[in-house]
Amino acid sequence: MLIDYLPILLLGLFAVLFAGINLALTHILGPKRPNRVKLSVYESGVRPVGDARQRFTIRFDLVAMLFIIFDIEVVFLYPWAVVFKKFSETSGLFILIEMLVFIGILLLGYIYAWKKGGLTWD
Amino acid sequence: MPIEINWQLLMPELIITLTLLIVLVFDLFDSISKAILGWMTIVGAGIALWVSIQMHQAGTVGTQFNDMFKVDNFSLFFNIIFLVSTILVALISMSYLSRDDRKQGPYYLLILLATLGMMLMAAGNELIIVFLGLELMSLSLYVLAGYFRDNPASSEAGMKYLLLGAFASAFFLYGIALIYGGAGTTNVPAIAEAITAPNKSPLLLAGMFLLIVGFGFKVAIVPFHQWAPDVYEGAPTTIAAFISAGPKAAGFAAFLRIFMEALPSLQVEWSSVVIVLAMLTMTVGNVIAIAQTSIKRMLAYSSIAHAGYVLIGLAAANNDGISSAMLYLLVYCVMNIGAFGAVILAKTEDGESLMISDYAGLGLRKPLLAMFMTIMLLSLAGFPPTAGFVGKFYVFKSAVQAGHIWLVIVGAINTAISAFYYLRVVVTMYMREPEEELSFTAYPSTLVVGLVLAAIGVLLIGILPSLMLTPAQNSVF
Numbered sequence: 001m002l003i004d005y006l007p008i009l010l011l012g013l014f015a016v017l018f019a020g021i022n023l024a025l026t027h028i029l030g031p032k033r034p035n036r037v038k039l040s041v042y043e044s045g046v047r048p049v050g051d052a053r054q055r056f057t058i059r060f061d062l063v064a065m066l067f068i069i070f071d072i073e074v075v076f077l078y079p080w081a082v083v084f085k086k087f088s089e090t091s092g093l094f095i096l097i098e099m100l101v102f103i104g105i106l107l108l109g110y111i112y113a114w115k116k117g118g119l120t121w122d
Numbered sequence: 123m124p125i126e127i128n129w130q131l132l133m134p135e136l137i138i139t140l141t142l143l144i145v146l147v148f149d150l151f152d153s154i155s156k157a158i159l160g161w162m163t164i165v166g167a168g169i170a171l172w173v174s175i176q177m178h179q180a181g182t183v184g185t186q187f188n189d190m191f192k193v194d195n196f197s198l199f200f201n202i203i204f205l206v207s208t209i210l211v212a213l214i215s216m217s218y219l220s221r222d223d224r225k226q227g228p229y230y231l232l233i234l235l236a237t238l239g240m241m242l243m244a245a246g247n248e249l250i251i252v253f254l255g256l257e258l259m260s261l262s263l264y265v266l267a268g269y270f271r272d273n274p275a276s277s278e279a280g281m282k283y284l285l286l287g288a289f290a291s292a293f294f295l296y297g298i299a300l301i302y303g304g305a306g307t308t309n310v311p312a313i314a315e316a317i318t319a320p321n322k323s324p325l326l327l328a329g330m331f332l333l334i335v336g337f338g339f340k341v342a343i344v345p346f347h348q349w350a351p352d353v354y355e356g357a358p359t360t361i362a363a364f365i366s367a368g369p370k371a372a373g374f375a376a377f378l379r380i381f382m383e384a385l386p387s388l389q390v391e392w393s394s395v396v397i398v399l400a401m402l403t404m405t406v407g408n409v410i411a412i413a414q415t416s417i418k419r420m421l422a423y424s425s426i427a428h429a430g431y432v433l434i435g436l437a438a439a440n441n442d443g444i445s446s447a448m449l450y451l452l453v454y455c456v457m458n459i460g461a462f463g464a465v466i467l468a469k470t471e472d473g474e475s476l477m478i479s480d481y482a483g484l485g486l487r488k489p490l491l492a493m494f495m496t497i498m499l500l501s502l503a504g505f506p507p508t509a510g511f512v513g514k515f516y517v518f519k520s521a522v523q524a525g526h527i528w529l530v531i532v533g534a535i536n537t538a539i540s541a542f543y544y545l546r547v548v549v550t551m552y553m554r555e556p557e558e559e560l561s562f563t564a565y566p567s568t569l570v571v572g573l574v575l576a577a578i579g580v581l582l583i584g585i586l587p588s589l590m591l592t593p594a595q596n597s598v599f
Contacts, residue, residue: 108146115150 141166217566279356294336
């Protein structure tokens with residue numbers, strides 16, 4: 001039974017070897033003439049200023065959380081819309097109401113976040 | 123394809139959801155006194171409790187949502203445990219929070235959300251649903267543990283709980299993934315059918331051990347208990363009571379259901395692990411509790427030890443074992459919330475009395491408080507005629523019947539050890555003089571009501587064990 005997985009193992013081995021050998025070859029054979037422009041972080045980009053470890057306000061966190069909640073709401077609407085036709089003849093109204101309840105609860109959450117000042121920046 | 127939903131089966135969960143939404147809406151209006159939110163929580167949980175009891179007596183059984191959600195006496199009995207805990211915690215929270223009006227709304231919301239998560243865990247007939255409930259419960263508890271943001275200890279508790287809890291959830295999820303790999307399904311009864319074959323795949327065994335680790339974290343079993351004392355000490359005292367009661371029962375609910383119903387054919391493997399864990403948990407919890415000077419840490423280690431006693435029921439792995447573990451969890455929730463409630467009651471004008479030495483001389487100065495504390499501690503220690511004795515008695519009895527004599531001997535020795543540190547508090551209260559005169563705040567009436575209910579519960583179950591034992595015996599799946 002385990003022998004069935006042999007092709008996968010071979011594929012994995014081949015991938016590792018292929019990538020590894022190519023990397024090693026370019027490392028050994030390639031000519032190296034470094035200069036400052038080549039060694040910069042983005043060769044043709046903006047010159048880097050400082051490092052990435054900057055502090056930024058915690059409020060982004062709240063915005064990000066609210067975004068995810070409503071983003072997922074929309075994502076959830078897609079599969080619902082896809083299966084809606086299948087159910088529409090027998091219980092279309094029911095699952096329509098179900099979705100309205102779902103959106104209603106999220107709307108309530110939105111109002112809650114709004115009222116509690118989750119959407120104001122200062 | 124028509125969809126059929128049996129709303130009656132979902133009644134307790136729907137009532138809690140509705141209560142949650144009502145509390146949310148009322149929290150939006152600033153003109154309303156926030157104290158009403160606590161009462162709404164209690165009324166909502168009370169109705170759900172009443173419905174659960176009715177359904178339990180009627181013996182309602184059924185599954186919903188493509189066999190993902192199973193209502194039976196087992197889940198209903200656990201619903202009763204969760205809702206009783208929620209009501210008691212809401213009662214002891216009201217005076218504790220009243221200082222800050224702004225904090226009340228989210229507090230009760232999160233408590234209700236956690237309760238809903240626990241109910242999902244107990245009724246989960248699918249590992250995914252159990253995980254969903256576990257996360258719903260845990261996420262609410264992380265926030266609650268760090269609820270007093272201005273207090274560094276509370277923030278630390280929330281952070282520690284979040285990091286370790288998320289880690290444990292990952293273990294749990296990995297266990298689910300491996301079991302799915304081994305059995306080809308995540309449905310609890312279907313897993314049991316899939317693994318009746320004599321060859322036990324290593325995937326299943328690895329998944330099972332990861333599940334034990336995940337549950338071990340959530341219910342604070344040694345050696346996965348490290349978070350418990352820090353979290354209990356730092357979290358608001360009401361939340362420490364809540365975390366130690368309902369979520370632990372919920373963890374055991376899913377633990378019992380998954381291991382007894384989905385993995386019975388691996389019983390040889392898991393029961394030996396559970397026996398070792400039970401012995402370790404009881405011994406480590408009780409021995410370390412002796413060394414504690416803070417009452418909240420002492421109660422934290424004691425709650426770890428109590429998880430060990432419940433594990434004895436699981437190790438027995440027979441019907442008596444399950445029913446006695448369930449009875450024990452009910453009793454434990456009531457007495458532990460009562461003990462934490464007594465700690466809140468012992469508040470002086472300087473703040474909470476958190477050291478055991480602060481309790482010196484309370485026996486004469488605060489007789490009511492000392493009485494509550496004594497009842498709860500005696501029950502935790504397992505003295506008759508309290509509920510703690512009944513709980514321990516049936517757990518030990520089931521293990522003897524299953525032939526685990528050594529486990530019971532270790533349990534009995536541990537009970538003796540635990541009596542030392544529980545009674546030390548009682549001795550401090552009645553036989554020591556206080557070092558300085560303390561000025562106490564007045565007793566808040568809701569807190570006293572909560573403690574009276576807990577004390578009545580503890581004594582009633584202690585005197586009439588069949589009151590709760592018979593329902594528990596009827597609840598084995």
